[in-house]
Amino acid sequence: MSTSPNAPYHHGNLRQALLEAALVILEQQGEAGLGLRDLARAVGVSPAAPYRHFDSRAALLEALAVTGFQRFSARMEEVAATHSDDAMAAMGKTYVVFALQNANLFRLMFSPQLKKEARPGLRMAADAAFETLRHVVGGDVREGRIKALAAWAKVHGLAVLLLDGQIAIRAGEDTEALVAEIIGSL
Secondary structure (H helix, E strand, O other), rough: OOOOOOOOOOOOOOHHHHHHHHHHHHHHHOOOOHHHHHHHHHOOOOOOOOHOOOOOOHHHHHHHHHHHHHHHHHHHHHHHHHHOOOOHHHHHHHHHHHHHHHHHHHHOOOOOOOHHHOOOHHHHHHHHHHHHHHHOOOHHHHHHHHHHHHHHHHHHHHHHHHHHOOOOOOOOOOHHHHHHHHHOOO
């Protein structure tokens, strides 16, 4: 493999390959399992190769959180477009299900360690996700923001309670049905 900055990697798109492998490691081992050298080994490249795309572990974590927000936003936009009759309830359920299906990514996306003020790309991705919700809520700027924040607080709280095991799922209980019922009662 060439070390020239313009030479393509045998992966075709090493940055994307690194992100996809990091997402798998993140879900299997949590944030603690992520290291650039281990990631290089998992993808089959030299230990220095990831540094061409991520100058530090923090940059990798930020890129993962941005990826999470982009995937999350895409799901929310799709739900908003296809459930116009009750977009808020559908988006709320989608929010919680996303959190449950991507627990470690979800926790990383909202980690206080990733300070959005210092990371413009992460701030933009998080703001885009919030704007999807604010748009569905409607209203003027202030009223829409307050309504969107209230809805976000409710579903985020539900997601975290479920992730932390604070809401017990009974034997045979359908988690998604329970989530839909709780959200429908808000």
